[in-house]
Amino acid sequence: MIPTIKQSRFARVTYNAYIALFFVYLALPLVVVSVFAFNDSLFPSLPWEGFTWDWFFGDERPKTGVFNERGIMRSIRTSVFVALCVSVLSVTVGTCNAFLFNRYKFRFSGVLYVLMLLPLVIPGIVLGISILVFSSTVANGVEDSIGWDIEALRPGLLLVILGQFSFITTIVTLVIAARLKRFDTTLEEAALNLGATRLTAIRTITMPYLGPALIGAAVVAFLMSFENFNTTLMLVGSDAPLTIAMFDRLKEGSTPVLNAVSLLLMIGSSLLALVMIAFQKKE
Amino acid sequence: MRAETRLGFILLLTPLLLWLVLLIIIPHIDMFLISIRERVAVRTYETGFANYLTFFTEPLYLVTFMRTALMSVLATVMTLIIAFPVSYYIAKIAKGRLQSALFLLCLVPFWVSELVRTFGWMILLRETGIFSSLLQFIGIVDGPVEMLYNDTAMMVGLIYTSMLFMVVPLVTTLESLDDSVIEAGYDLGGNAITVTREIVIPHATPGIVSGCIVVFMLSLGNYLTPTMLGGKESLWFTELIYSQFIVRFNWELGAAFGFLLLGLSSFIVWIALRLTGQTLEKTMG
Numbered sequence: 001m002i003p004t005i006k007q008s009r010f011a012r013v014t015y016n017a018y019i020a021l022f023f024v025y026l027a028l029p030l031v032v033v034s035v036f037a038f039n040d041s042l043f044p045s046l047p048w049e050g051f052t053w054d055w056f057f058g059d060e061r062p063k064t065g066v067f068n069e070r071g072i073m074r075s076i077r078t079s080v081f082v083a084l085c086v087s088v089l090s091v092t093v094g095t096c097n098a099f100l101f102n103r104y105k106f107r108f109s110g111v112l113y114v115l116m117l118l119p120l121v122i123p124g125i126v127l128g129i130s131i132l133v134f135s136s137t138v139a140n141g142v143e144d145s146i147g148w149d150i151e152a153l154r155p156g157l158l159l160v161i162l163g164q165f166s167f168i169t170t171i172v173t174l175v176i177a178a179r180l181k182r183f184d185t186t187l188e189e190a191a192l193n194l195g196a197t198r199l200t201a202i203r204t205i206t207m208p209y210l211g212p213a214l215i216g217a218a219v220v221a222f223l224m225s226f227e228n229f230n231t232t233l234m235l236v237g238s239d240a241p242l243t244i245a246m247f248d249r250l251k252e253g254s255t256p257v258l259n260a261v262s263l264l265l266m267i268g269s270s271l272l273a274l275v276m277i278a279f280q281k282k283e
Numbered sequence: 284m285r286a287e288t289r290l291g292f293i294l295l296l297t298p299l300l301l302w303l304v305l306l307i308i309i310p311h312i313d314m315f316l317i318s319i320r321e322r323v324a325v326r327t328y329e330t331g332f333a334n335y336l337t338f339f340t341e342p343l344y345l346v347t348f349m350r351t352a353l354m355s356v357l358a359t360v361m362t363l364i365i366a367f368p369v370s371y372y373i374a375k376i377a378k379g380r381l382q383s384a385l386f387l388l389c390l391v392p393f394w395v396s397e398l399v400r401t402f403g404w405m406i407l408l409r410e411t412g413i414f415s416s417l418l419q420f421i422g423i424v425d426g427p428v429e430m431l432y433n434d435t436a437m438m439v440g441l442i443y444t445s446m447l448f449m450v451v452p453l454v455t456t457l458e459s460l461d462d463s464v465i466e467a468g469y470d471l472g473g474n475a476i477t478v479t480r481e482i483v484i485p486h487a488t489p490g491i492v493s494g495c496i497v498v499f500m501l502s503l504g505n506y507l508t509p510t511m512l513g514g515k516e517s518l519w520f521t522e523l524i525y526s527q528f529i530v531r532f533n534w535e536l537g538a539a540f541g542f543l544l545l546g547l548s549s550f551i552v553w554i555a556l557r558l559t560g561q562t563l564e565k566t567m568g
Contacts, residue, residue, distance in 0.1 A: 011475075015368070022369050023385075026392055029403025029443070032413060036406060044406055046416040093298045100295040115303050117563055121496070121552055122307075123504025125521045126541045129528055130310035133317050133538060166306040198291075227396040230506055230521075234528065243398050250402060250511070262399040269394040 030266065037259035044256045055260040066260045075245035082157060082241055083225040086164045087218045093165075094172035094217060095210070102180045119167035128234030131163050156237030163231040168224050172217040179213035180206075212279050219276040223269055311545075318538035334539035344523065344540075351520040352547055354434070355502040358441040362449045362498050363491065365442065370453035371483070375462070386454060393447040401511045404440050405431060408512075432514035440508040445501045449494040456490030457483070492559045496552050503548050520544055 007015075036044040040052035042063075054063040066072055101113060119127065132155065139153035152158045183206060191201035207214075229243045236244050242261070249258060318335070320328040338344045373385050392400060407413045408430040415428045430436060460483065468478040484491075509519035524544065527537030556562060 007475075015372070018368060019372050019385075022365070023388060025443070026388065026446070029400055029407060030392055030395065032406050033399055033403040043411070045409075045411040046413060093302055096295045096298045100292075100299060104292050104295070106292070112299065112303075114563055115307070116299070119307060121500055121548065121563075123500060123521070123544055123548055125504055125506055125524060126314075126545045127307075129524065129537065129541045130314040131306060132528070133534065134310035134313040137313050137317075162306060166302070169302060223394060229397055230504060233506065233525070243396055246396075246398050246402075247507070250398070250405075254402070254405065258402060262395070262402060265399060266395045270391070273390075273394050 033259050033262045034266065036256055037263045039256060042255065044254055044259050055256040064257065066257055066264065069257060071245060072242070072257070072261055075240050075242045078157070078239050079226050079241040079243070082161055082164070083222045085161045086168055086225040087221040089161070089165050090169040090172045090221045091176075091214060091218050093169050094176050095214065097169070097173040098177040098180045101177060116170060116173060119170045122167070124167070124228070124230030125234060127167060128163055128231040131159060131166065132234055135159055154237065155235055157239055159235040159237075160232050160241065163235045164225045164228050167231070168221045171224065172221050175217040175220060176210065176213050179210055183209055215279045216276050219272050223272060226269075314538045315542055317535055318542050320535055322535060334536045335543075337536060338539060338543065347518050347523055348520050348543065348547070350518075351503060352551075354438070354441075354517075355499055356551075358438060358445070358502045359495050359499045361438070362442050362445055363495060366446060366449040366453060366494070367487075370450050370457055373450075374454045374457035375460070375465075389447060389450045392443075397444055397507055400444060401440055401507055404436070404443070404512060408436050408439075431512060434513065434517050437509055437513035437517050440512040441502050441505060444505065444508055445498040448497040448501065452490040452494040452497075453487060454490075456487045460486045488559055489561060492555060492561050496555055499551060499555075500548055503544065 037055055038051050038053070039049055040054065041047075041049040052063075053065075055065050057065045057067060059065065059068045097116065101109065135153040139150050142153075143149050187205050187209075188201045191205050192198070196204070226241075227243065229247070232241055232244060233247075240248065242265075246258060246261060249255075319330055319332060321331050321333040323329050338348075369389075373382060373389070377385055405412070409415070410427045410429040410431070412430070414430060415424075418424045418428060419426070464482060464486075465478060468482045473481065504521060506519065506521040506525065509517055510522060513519065520540070521544070524537055524540045527533045527540060552563075
């Protein structure tokens with residue numbers, strides 16, 4: 001069971017084989033998706049027809065590569081825009097939340113903390129429809145009373161951003177709060193003793209300390225937003241983010257273009273993850 | 284509080300309250316209000332529980348609801364069974380470089396979108412897919428085999444999708460288990476089975492609970508995997524919600540369904556916390 005305790009050879013071999021099998025199971029779908037991005041065939045399946053870059057750079061039908069597919073490229077831009085908005089918003093609010101729960105003891109703080117955790121246990125699709133229902137109640141109310149049709153409150157990018165923000169903020173808050181908890185407050189007090197104002201102390205001492213956590217939280221928020229499907233599905237309007245655009249494509253039938261996009265996504269998120277790890281290691 | 288700290292407190296509290304009230308609390312109250320209204324004519328509504336009544340009298344809805352719940356429980360249990368030995372290996376047996384490498388490998392699939400993972404399984408399992416071609420090549424079967432669009436395929440996908448959320452909390456709790464405690468168990472005459480039952484599992488309970496809660500929630504609320512990998516019979520409750528909202532424009536019934544799904548997931552989370560004596564703050568925060 002642990003290295004210091006002898007196990008029978010059979011048990012050890014079986015255990016190791018199981019672990020190996022598990023990692024094959026984890027890797028298989030991703031490897032398959034990546035490999036078939038280079039197959040010179042109109043359908044992502046065997047037989048292998050030879051290696052090609054067409055699904056990335058091809059510019060003639062039926063083999064239009066990703067970089068020449070207007071729809072896909074537009075949806076990637078939409079996704080990046082949404083993800084940037086969500087990261088900025090959620091890191092801002094998450095930092096405020098972390099400071100609030102860390103620095104102030106107030107009545108109902110326990111209740112508020114549990115409320116803050118709730119978005120984690122609400123299914124994404126329910127979160128989506130509740131925001132959809134509420135925003136159209138507001139939009140209809142405004143239209144009935146003063147006759148304005150507020151386009152922003154109908155399904156579209158604003159709602160997608162708000163919907164993703166509503167649960168990503170919880171995760172971001174937890175990441176930042178975990179680091180703030182380990183902060184030595186005497187450092188801030190020293191700054192105050194040396195004549196700094198409260199804000200200067202926070203700006204010059206606490207925020208640099210929080211830096212890695214802020215960047216980590218922003219990357220997590222960006223990735224979660226980029227990947228989100230359930231909440232986005234209920235709130236999306238005419239500008240579809242990438243996951244929704246790919247889903248619509250996939251329903252029509254799969255083409256190796258989707259493999260190519262997937263491979264790019266994998267590369268993109270691994271790079272972001274590496275950036276995050278590099279920043280975490282620095283301290 | 285001094286005036287300055289009071290101002291700071293209010294400035295920090297405002298974003299939190301705006302977020303929770305405007306995006307979480309009021310929308311859910313509004314969804315509940317919509318779910319208890321009945322359309323009697325165009326733009327005229329009455330309050331009543333007709334939508335919930337429809338749910339309980341229409342067998343398709345009720346059966347789908349129960350099926351989704353049971354399949355999610357099954358997916359959770361299977362994820363736990365598959366993930367536990369792996370987490371134990373990472374936490375207790377692998378050392379140094381290998382340990383962090385294996386842990387990182389577990390995280391990798393989840394940095395890519397769920398859509399990509401599902402797509403991968405489709406390429407593997409479908410009639411013209413890798414497994415089918417492989418079986419034909421070896422000569423076990425004569426013609427193509429369709430392995431997609433059934434409950435098993437859906438289960439494989441669900442387990443795959445939520446694996447990370449089980450492995451991470453398990454590894455974290457198992458790492459904090461001292462080796463000497465396990466050795467003591469063996470010294471006192473235990474074997475692999477009794478030590479696991481009496482020492483390892485009780486120690487890992489907080490991790491097991493939080494992993495199970497998250498995996499259950501993710502399975503219950505999943506839309507993509509049942510839609511893409513499941514067959515005609517594997518209808519998922521989220522698909523019903525989607526079709527009421529987007530296809531049929533029956534928001535009243537859809538809102539009722541949404542509320543039922545929320546009720547079910549809260550209920551199961553509550554039961555799980557109650558049975559194991561944990562709190563939401565401890566397992567999630």
